[in-house]
Amino acid sequence: MTLFLVVPAAGVGSRMKADRPKQYLLLQGRPLMAHTLSRLHDAFPEAVLVLCLDHEDDRFDASMVPFARWQRVRGGETRAESVRAGLASVAEQAAPDDLVLVHDVARPCVQVEDLYRLHAAAGEHADGALLAAPVADTMKRADDCGGVLRTESRAHLFHALTPQGFRYDLLCQALDAARAGGVEVTDEASAIEALGRSPRLVPGRRDNIKVTHPEDLALAGALLALPGG
Numbered sequence: 001m002t003l004f005l006v007v008p009a010a011g012v013g014s015r016m017k018a019d020r021p022k023q024y025l026l027l028q029g030r031p032l033m034a035h036t037l038s039r040l041h042d043a044f045p046e047a048v049l050v051l052c053l054d055h056e057d058d059r060f061d062a063s064m065v066p067f068a069r070w071q072r073v074r075g076g077e078t079r080a081e082s083v084r085a086g087l088a089s090v091a092e093q094a095a096p097d098d099l100v101l102v103h104d105v106a107r108p109c110v111q112v113e114d115l116y117r118l119h120a121a122a123g124e125h126a127d128g129a130l131l132a133a134p135v136a137d138t139m140k141r142a143d144d145c146g147g148v149l150r151t152e153s154r155a156h157l158f159h160a161l162t163p164q165g166f167r168y169d170l171l172c173q174a175l176d177a178a179r180a181g182g183v184e185v186t187d188e189a190s191a192i193e194a195l196g197r198s199p200r201l202v203p204g205r206r207d208n209i210k211v212t213h214p215e216d217l218a219l220a221g222a223l224l225a226l227p228g229g
């Protein structure tokens with residue numbers, strides 16, 4: 001069985017308001033992307049990496065990739081389209097039952113232990129699995145004017161993190177169906193759910209943050225600087 005790691009990295013990161021896409025911002029002197037790929041390689045050195053990049057990306061440098069087996073593919077207009085392109089690029093190599101882990105390039109702080117647990121759960125559950133963290137804050141639903149409509153129970157609410165892992169054929173089927181049905185897909189699990197299936201929530205560390213806003217970069221840098229971080 002081959003393990004495929006699909007890393008969508010074709011976003012422009014507009015919320016970061018930086019002079020370059022966030023995957024190329026420096027953390028401890030290295031591009032954010034290099035940290036993320038190193039973490040994945042620490043856990044799965046034998047995996048096949050599929051890196052989805054914007055077609056106009058001229059900052060990418062192959063020295064950021066520690067994997068022996070990897071390929072670059074042209075990303076799409078949305079994250080889901082980037083992942084679909086990545087899956088299509090390995091259609092000849094992938095067996096239907098091969099596992100695919102999808103991980104945001106913008107999550108450089110993921111820990112190897114979480115990667116192993118997610119990988120194991122994705123292999124055990126037919127509907128796949130995702131790392132997820134229980135919501136800690138009280139959750140408010142807003143009305144259209146910015147007032148509080150009501151307080152939502154947080155008892156069963158989780159932040160969906162990555163990686164998210166699924167069998168190759170299931171993930172292809174789910175993303176194709178979501179596209180055909182116009183389903184909004186902001187993570188792979190939502191496409192699987194739209195098929196009526198139930199991916200497994202695997203408790204993940206809350207410091208597996210997605211670098212999205214300017215303040216997140218300093219936080220990610222501090223987390224990486226911690227012993228064992």
Ligand code: C5P
Nearest residue numbers: 008009010011076077078079082104105
């Ligand atoms: O924008 P957001 O932070 O939700 O993006 C999540 C991930 O999807 C990032 O790693 C980003 O680079 C990637 N992405 C992509 N193709 C797009 C948009 C986002 O690969 N068209």
